[in-house]
Amino acid sequence: MPKLEEKPRVFLEEFRVKNAPDDYGMADEKWNFKKFTKKFRIVIVRMDNTEMEFDLIGIQPAFANAFRRLMLSEVPSMAIEKVMIKNNTSIIQDEVLAHRLGLIPLKADPRLFEFRPENAEEGTEFDTLEFSLKIKCTNNKYGPKDSFRAEDLYENHSVYSSSIKWHPIGNQASIHKEADVGPVDDDILISKMRPGHELDMHLVAVKGIGKDHAKFSPVATASYRLLPEVTLTREVDGSEATLLQSCFSPGVIGLDSDGKAFVRDARYDSCSRNTYRYDCIKDAVILSRIRDHFIFNVESVGAMPPNVIFVEAVKILRDKCKTLLDELNSFS
Amino acid sequence: MMKISELPGDEDAGLTCRTYVFQNESHTLGNALKCIIDRYEDVQFCGYTVPHPAEAKMHFRIQTHETPTLDILKRGLTDLQKVCEHTIDLFEKEVKEFTKP
Numbered sequence: 001m002p003k004l005e006e007k008p009r010v011f012l013e014e015f016r017v018k019n020a021p022d023d024y025g026m027a028d029e030k031w032n033f034k035k036f037t038k039k040f041r042i043v044i045v046r047m048d049n050t051e052m053e054f055d056l057i058g059i060q061p062a063f064a065n066a067f068r069r070l071m072l073s074e075v076p077s078m079a080i081e082k083v084m085i086k087n088n089t090s091i092i093q094d095e096v097l098a099h100r101l102g103l104i105p106l107k108a109d110p111r112l113f114e115f116r117p118e119n120a121e122e123g124t125e126f127d128t129l130e131f132s133l134k135i136k137c138t139n140n141k142y143g144p145k146d147s148f149r150a151e152d153l154y155e156n157h158s159v160y161s162s163s164i165k166w167h168p169i170g171n172q173a174s175i176h177k178e179a180d181v182g183p184v185d186d187d188i189l190i191s192k193m194r195p196g197h198e199l200d201m202h203l204v205a206v207k208g209i210g211k212d213h214a215k216f217s218p219v220a221t222a223s224y225r226l227l228p229e230v231t232l233t234r235e236v237d238g239s240e241a242t243l244l245q246s247c248f249s250p251g252v253i254g255l256d257s258d259g260k261a262f263v264r265d266a267r268y269d270s271c272s273r274n275t276y277r278y279d280c281i282k283d284a285v286i287l288s289r290i291r292d293h294f295i296f297n298v299e300s301v302g303a304m305p306p307n308v309i310f311v312e313a314v315k316i317l318r319d320k321c322k323t324l325l326d327e328l329n330s331f332s
Numbered sequence: 333m334m335k336i337s338e339l340p341g342d343e344d345a346g347l348t349c350r351t352y353v354f355q356n357e358s359h360t361l362g363n364a365l366k367c368i369i370d371r372y373e374d375v376q377f378c379g380y381t382v383p384h385p386a387e388a389k390m391h392f393r394i395q396t397h398e399t400p401t402l403d404i405l406k407r408g409l410t411d412l413q414k415v416c417e418h419t420i421d422l423f424e425k426e427v428k429e430f431t432k433p
Contacts, residue, residue: 031371
């Protein structure tokens with residue numbers, strides 16, 4: 001059996017998940033900040049304005065989980081919170097419509113706004129964005145005569161997020177641009193209407209956090225998984241090699257020119273235990289995961305790029321510690 | 333409102349055991365802080381609980397051999413803050429490196 005490198009692992013066996021025999025868990029070692037900084041590494045794998053994949057290596061699961069939880073529920077974003085309905089003759093009920101509007105992600109950068117104080121009746125230019133949605137469905141007089149398609153027969157039969165208009169309050173127009181505060185996409189369907197149906201609404205967006213309502217969460221998903229590892233314990237070739245290949249996600253197992261199987265890249269393996277279904281190859285592989293190698297996937301909803309969201313999340317934890325420390329120091 | 337208070341009952345037991353109550357905190361801070369404090373030399377026991385899901389409270393228990401728990405708590409928070417600062421610095425460095433043409 002090939003000697004495995006020194007890394008904390010969990011083994012995925014046929015009927016159980018087993019910890020490495022000499023591994024007493026990371027809970028056993030003493031805390032040492034210097035040692036932590038020495039071991040801790042970050043590798044960015046993929047990054048653009050909406051999606052990001054990065055690795056946190058050599059970190060405690062408690063920290064990784066804290067960062068994930070913070071991104072989901074404590075990093076703020078702007079969302080529509082109040083809807084004043086002046087007229088709604090469409091078939092969607094007022095409350096359902098208001099809920100739909102709340103879920104539309106806004107591009108407004110939450111770092112440029114403040115939280116609205118709890119007892120404030122009126123919003124200010126620093127904590128509120130105001131929008132309106134006024135639209136009416138009519139018969140289309142100029143459409144082709146012989147068509148029965150809704151888009152030819154009616155005007156405004158589908159209401160999209162592009163119809164939401166921003167109304168700057170106070171000095172907002174000089175600080176923000178309409179394109180930077182409105183909905184992230186123009187083609188989010190809000191409602192469908194027929195001639196005579198009409199919407200006239202005033203929308204108020206405020207800053208909030210995901211703990212209060214999921215619509216305030218700045219991420220579509222933020223998750224982590226442990227790095228998978230596949231080790232071959234003996235040579236596998238011929239039909240067994242192709243069978244082995246089919247047991248893993250595409251690209252995990254490669255075949256060389258002699259038809260011998262080798263592990264190409266286990267990173268994107270789904271960690272299914274399909275190999276254990278076949279007696280002829282179940283002895284040929286060790287499946288494991290590296291216990292301190294976290295692969296993060298962060299998908300932004302559109303207001304902030306994912307790398308900014310992660311930094312904001314860590315900053316929130318840091319500031320939490322700071323305020324708590326200040327409080328402890330002040331009363332003792 | 334104060335964010336931290338002490339749970340009554342440990343007053344006569346010296347300074348080496350306390351349960352602190354954190355308002356508006358939960359597993360996010362609790363587990364991360366526990367993970368650090370649990371690894372300190374003098375700490376006998378450290379654990380946290382969110383007693384009821386409908387109450388935004390987190391109970392944090394520390395028992396030590398000699399060191400006052402308040403010192404331990406402060407040290408834990410300082411260390412967690414240092415971890416955060418290090419993570420931010422390292423992450424921003426890597427992002428800069430990644431976006432460099």
